[in-house]
Amino acid sequence: MSASIVPQLVKKDFRLMSRTIAMFSLISLVCIGILAALFGHVPTWMLLNLGFLLLVSPVGTCGIVILMKTNVFEKEKSTQPFIMSLPVTVREFTRAKLLVNLPLFGGLWLVISAVGFYFAFGLGLFPLSTVPFAAMIFLGGFVAYTVILCISLVFQSLGITVLSIAIAEMATSAYLSTIAYLDPIAHHVAGAQVVWNSAAITIAAAQVAVALFLIVATVFIQNMKRDFI
């Protein structure tokens, strides 16, 4: 009788999001198809820009839509009293939301990262020396998403979540521009082979650490909450 209902909450959210996931998966597949069709027929710079637009936009939008629907709208549309009247604590509610959103976005992000890497390096569009920087770009995108997710979990406010999206987008662009010009990174970008020097490893590890820290901090903050409605 005392079993946690987190699995039921996660299953419920996956069922509620099934149409959204299917729609964005289809859009992503179409976008990958378009990129594949254009490959070799348009200049590299155009393919790079289109690649970002067609790969990142659908997955990023999907992640935001799902976190809005499963978390922010739970409060905005007053379904939260229904859920919180069930045998669940704030900690379990938070855990369920993390278990829905992180694997969903993480999975899709991993897929488009793999597709992006395949186009960029598998098909020889860019030199292998840019692999560390490309990895930082994709990791940076995941960290930006984690920031938005954690803020939306803590505040459950539409306004604050939208603001966090805008700030995270600007901050990510600024951050990536900065590291692109860092000497230990920039120096090897123009080279011929992959160089995972200490600066590249440190930056990548720091990105992972920031994402983990945000998740742990969110769980901690949620545990401290006395009111949850």
Next chain:
Amino acid sequence: MHLPMAIECRGISKSYPHFQLRDVDLSFEQGTVMGLVGPNGAGKSTILRIVMGLLGPESGSVKVLGYSMPDEQIAAKRNIGFVAEDMRLYESETIAFHMDFIKSIFDTWDDDYASLLLRRFDLNKNQKVKGLSHGQRVKATLLLALARRPSLLVFDEPTTGLDPAVRREVLDEMMNALEDETRSILFSSHNTLDVEQISDYITFVHGGRVLDSRNKEEFIDGWRRLRLTNANGAALPKLLNIKGVQQSGRLWAVIVNDYDDDVPAQFSGAGLEVNAVERLTLEEIFLANVNFAKANAQPELAS
């Protein structure tokens, strides 16, 4: 026989920028119905949310079915069905989706009872929530709370905004739920008729405070209206239990609480002729309580 307590709240307080719940005591035994009465903004919903573990009190203790809230809320909420006026279901999903979801959580879910409630409430389980009227939505949430067969039902304004026919259906089902003698109900309403019909105990809340909490008969029996004739311009006796006075020329109507048989004599002794002593309905008691509380709050506000 001493029954175990359904709810025991002792000295609970909660502060908001424009509202304070102060030193609330509330308790009743299992198998009984407690009605919370009070005007809008009195603190009824806050009390119910604290009872449900959705809000944490700043002081005091809350025990629900013997479990300490909010620390033991998982165990407690396994045995509570909660319906609130502002509670919403997932609009894009059907009633059946919600029934399956609740069934997957509560092994006490009763399929036969759920089917019976669907018929009684005239609900189509394949209908999406966004297509339901307000009354149908309330009935659907009530079904989800009842079919899990909880020991305690907590209802926050369950009949607000319902037409008389649906209100009757909802109240009847609340009464049916009490056929199990161990089941208890705590509900809030500003509809005094509902409270008068089904409560065993009544708690009157105003301005974040419990003004009175008693057995219903005792609660209603404690109030009287005295019809008086004041021919000589006599002053009212200085009784602490006078809760309201209305004057129309020489005819006065005085509402008193904690009534006993000596009260008329005290008015007669002060030179007032007592023409009649009348019992009050809960609605009249509600209004007298609110007016008295408002009148007595003015000096506090001014200071």
